[in-house]
Amino acid sequence: MDLRKVLVANRGEIAVRVIRACRELGISTVAVYSEADRESLHVQMADHALCIGPPAPLESYLNIEAIVDAAKKSAAQAIHPGYGFLSENTSFAKRCEEEDLVFIGPTSNALALVGDKVASRVTMSKAGIPIIPGMKSKGTDPALFAAEAKKIGYPVLIKASAGGGGKGMVVINSPRELKEAVEASMRVAGGAFGDESVYLEKYLPAPRHVEFQVLADTHGNAVHLFERECSIQRRHQKVVEETPSVALDDRLRTKMGATAVEAIKAAGYTNAGTVEFLLDDDGRFYFLEVNARLQVEHPITELTTGVDLVRQQIAVARGEKLSFSQKDVRRSGHAIECRIYAEDPAKGFMPSSGRVAFLREPGGPGVRHDCGIYSGCQVPVHYDPILSKVIVWGEDREAARKRMLSALSETVILGIQTSIGFLQDVIAHAEFIAGNTHTDFIDKYMMPWKEEADKELLQVILTAAAVDAQGKAGQPGRSSSSSVRQVTPWQTGGGWRVGGQ
Amino acid sequence: MARSFGRTFQFTIGDTTHQLSLFSEPGLYRAHFGDRQLEVHVQPISDNCILLDIDGHSVTVYLAEEGGRKFICIGGRQFVLEEVRESAGAGVAAQTQAFKTDYALVSPMPGQVVKIQVSEGDVVEKNQTLAIVEAMKMENELKASARARVKKVCAAAGDLVDAGQIIVELEPEE
16 A cells, blocks of 8 residues: 555653654655653654644643544554554554554464463463463552462562553562552553553562564464563663573574464554563573563664665555565674663763753764753653664674774763763673673672773863863853853963963 | 963862862963863854863863753763852852751752652651653652751642742741
């Protein structure tokens, strides 16, 4: 089918990513935005833009009525949901189907199955795919959770059944934390996904998180595009991802890949998706969930396989057959992604919002920066703190790792706190170099953390600050971040030009 | 003719305050750290970038001022500095800060109040959760730092709050 106009129901870097793919395909784009995002980058990049409501996600990016309305008003034929927000919302996909809008993703039936983590646990278990011990039904009654926790033993994990991205996930070590944790999890789940049901499973303290990218068309063809290892996490949210995983040999890779394709077929799933597994050190793997969306970390698969996943998503949504089969899928080299969040790793990764006073993006061969911000933009408090992603490719892991260090060292985001310095320390860590990447990596090796400067660097920093302050003293009412200025304060304040000989 | 006039600066990075004196001379600055002295040539590049030539080493420094704080980034490492000004105001500010920390519950970040779990007159225990503030989908439980009595509840569920804004006023309770 012919697709000429796509509405992108998201914001930030992923909306920008999708808009770019559409442009390359000659498809015109419609951005939607909340009142807090009028000046956001995705709005600037799209061909058309419509405001869909107040800043609160429930009233804008999670507002199905408003988004469907925007699609009709703008005569968009399809909606790309990005990740998060409505990307895995069955009611939204169903509503699109009813309104004759192409939902660029799986069908609402497949979404209902895999998007419901509890239902998919049941399906996978029936198909003989190993799952983590825990509840096979969801609930709201704390007594139900207490009983299951007692049965499988603490620690346990509460998860949002409709969830993703770690939202609503709480680890519980003892029965007395249970009630409050279930309530908190339900509240977060309700706010983030519009569905407050949660469930409980055994908490595995230090597994590896390995996922397989899959692609399935509407003609019964499905392939996997190898794995991504996403073990470096904080608050159950991925921070660093890489492919290939150091933990897989070819035998295990083939087995897990085949299981992923089986899982996707069992669910009748189409379009791009990700099958997540937890892997222990003995090579045992457990089905975790299907992420029925484009993943944040999709670029590392793109860099190693040469497949553009967003374009593939659009092709599948158009009803096209996959243009390649499993044996055609090749990968080369190694790719790593670092997520740049607006947060302060020195203060428990507390979110940081405000104005980005200055941005300098990394560059060079094998470096990709998927970015949702610009110099001067506001980072609102209402949404996920992801600002951008630095993605690198190298011939092997060590080449990619060094390239990542170099790319991060030239990335500058001033005005808010970010995780850039922290990420450099992760990538440079001896245990990361050794490939000892497990989900407890950050707690075990990185915390507590703060940005350290040796004496030399500290003196340079202080000198720069003093020179800047001195300059301002000589130029009352001017600041280094003002964009219009004839003379910089260093030229006048230091006296080294006006002072003369 | 050489002119030289110095100024002493104090900057706080994290919990530590550092001091230096900066002397401007034609064509260069001298930065004094105790008995160590750096000779610095400054080359402005743009509003947010300067090149410092320090004893023959060239360092690219990115910097911006936002919310009264200086953000300085060198080699991908960002440091946030606050200038300590030598005035009576500084002492007052420090006292206000201490007052806030001990006798008021403040939001550590800009965000939205999800829940207030106490009412006026309640006696709360150390580490009791008094309110929940959410920012960027992260819930933060704000806890009492000591046993106290709730004097006034200053925010309600749904309110947007700034970093440092008082959410619950407390008073000592024996």
